[in-house]
C-alpha cells in the first residue's frame with residue numbers, strides 16, 4: 001500500500017518515517033524543495049530527539065522518498081499548517097491547496113486522512129466539497145477521516161506510537177479504514193467517532209490548556225500585587241487531589257495552544273466568552289513582562305537587555321508564535337534599549353542572535369523568556385563579572401533564585417511580590 005503524506009514538517013515527517021518503517025511505501029510531498037532535498041539526503045530539517053535516525057533508516061530502506069509534487073497513492077495524509085490570520089480567523093488555504101493537489105489522482109477506494117488541527121466542521125464543510133469534485137461518491141468510493149495529532153514536541157516519536165488516538169470518519173467505514181492504518185503502528189487505544197467530534201476533541205484539548213494557563217497568569221499578576229509568591233500558591237494548591245493549576249509565563253506560544261482556541265471563538269463568538277477572555281489574558285502577558293522590564297530599568301541610561309530564549313517552549317527550536325517575539329518587538333519601540341538575544345537551540349531567527357559572550361557582556365538586564373535546560377547551568381558568579389547591572393527577570397521560574405541572589409543579582413520572578421506597577425492597569 002502506498003501512502004502520500006502531504007506536508008513534511010514536525011508532524012508529517014515523523015509520521016512518514018514511522019509508516020515507512022512499518023512497511024508502507026511512503027511518498028512524502030512538500031511544497032518546500034529544501035525540505036524535500038534534506039529528507040532525501042537522510043536528514044531531518046526539524047529538531048526532534050531520535051527523528052534523524054528514524055528518517056535515515058526510512059530513506060535507506062527505500063520505503064520513504066520525498067517529492068516536490070504529490071504522488072499517486074492509496075492513502076493521503078494531510079499534515080499541512082493551519083495557522084490563524086492577523087484577524088484571528090483560521091487560514092484553511094493550506095488544506096484547500098493540499099486537497100486540490102491530490103484531486104486529479106484520486107481513484108475508487110482511496111482514503112484521505114486530515115491530520116492538521118482544524119476548526120470543527122472543516123472536514124465536512126471544506127475538505128468534502130473539494131474532494132467531491134473527483135466525482136467519486138464520498139463514504140462509498142472515497143473515504144475521508146480526521147485523525148488529529150496530539151504529540152508533544154520533544155517526545156513526538158514516543159507519543160506517536162503510545163498516545164491514544166481519536167479517529168473521526170465522515171462515515172463509519174471511513175473511520176474503520178483509517179483505524180486499520182493507525183493500528184499498524186499505534187500501541188495506544190484508538191477511539192472511533194465522527195469527523196466534527198474528532199476536530200472538537202483536539203481543539204478543546206488545547207483550549208483547556210490555554211484557559212488554565214490564563215488562570216495561572218491572572219494568579220501571577222494578583223500574587224504580585226498581594227506580595228506573595230504565586231509559584232508557592234500553585235505548588236500548595238496542587239496538593240489538593242483534584243486541583244491542577246498550570247504554570248504562568250510570559251505568554252502562550254506555539255502553533256497549537258495560542259491558535260486553536262481562536263477556531264472556536266471565530267465560529268461561536270457570542271458563546272465562547274471564557275475562551276476569548278483567556279486568549280486575551282495570555283496575549284497580554286508579553287506586554288506585562290515589558291512593563292516589568294521598563295520599571296526596573298527606568299534609572300539606567302541606554303540599557304542593554306538580553307533576552308534568553310526565543311522558542312515557544314523549553315528545549316525545542318520552534319519559534320512559532322513565541323511570546324519572546326512580542327517582547328522583543330515591544331522593547332524595540334524604545335530606541336534607548338539595546339537588545340541582545342541568546343538561544344542555544346535556534347539557528348535562524350527573525351532578529352540577530354548573539355553568542356554567549358556578546359549577549360552578556362555589559363548587560364543591564366537578563367530576561368529569561370524560555371526555561372531551556374542550559375539556562376539552569378549558567379553560573380551567576382561568572383556572569384556577575386561581565387554584566388554592567390545585576391538584574392535578572394525570570395518569567396519561567398527557571399533559575400535558582402537563592403544562587404542568583406547570593407551573587408548580588410536583583411532577581412525578579414514573575415508572579416512574586418512585585419510592587420504595584422502601572423502595567424497592571426489594563
Ligand SMILES: NC(=O)c1ccc[n+]([C@@H]2O[C@H](COP(=O)([O-])OP(=O)(O)OC[C@H]3O[C@@H](n4cnc5c(N)ncnc54)[C@H](O)[C@@H]3O)[C@@H](O)[C@H]2O)c1
Pocket residue numbers: 006007008009010011012029030031032035079080081082094097098115116117118149150151152153255256
Ligand atoms: N507540531 C506539533 O507539535 C503539532 C502537534 C499537534 C498538531 N499539529 C498540527 O499539525 C499540522 C501540521 O503542523 P506542523 O507542526 O507539522 O507544521 P510544519 O510547518 O512543521 O510543517 C508543515 C509542512 O507542510 C508544508 N506545506 C505547506 N503547504 C503545503 C501544501 N499545500 N502541500 C504540501 N506541503 C505543504 C510546509 O512546507 C511544511 O514543511 C498543523 O495543523 C498543526 O496545528 C502540530
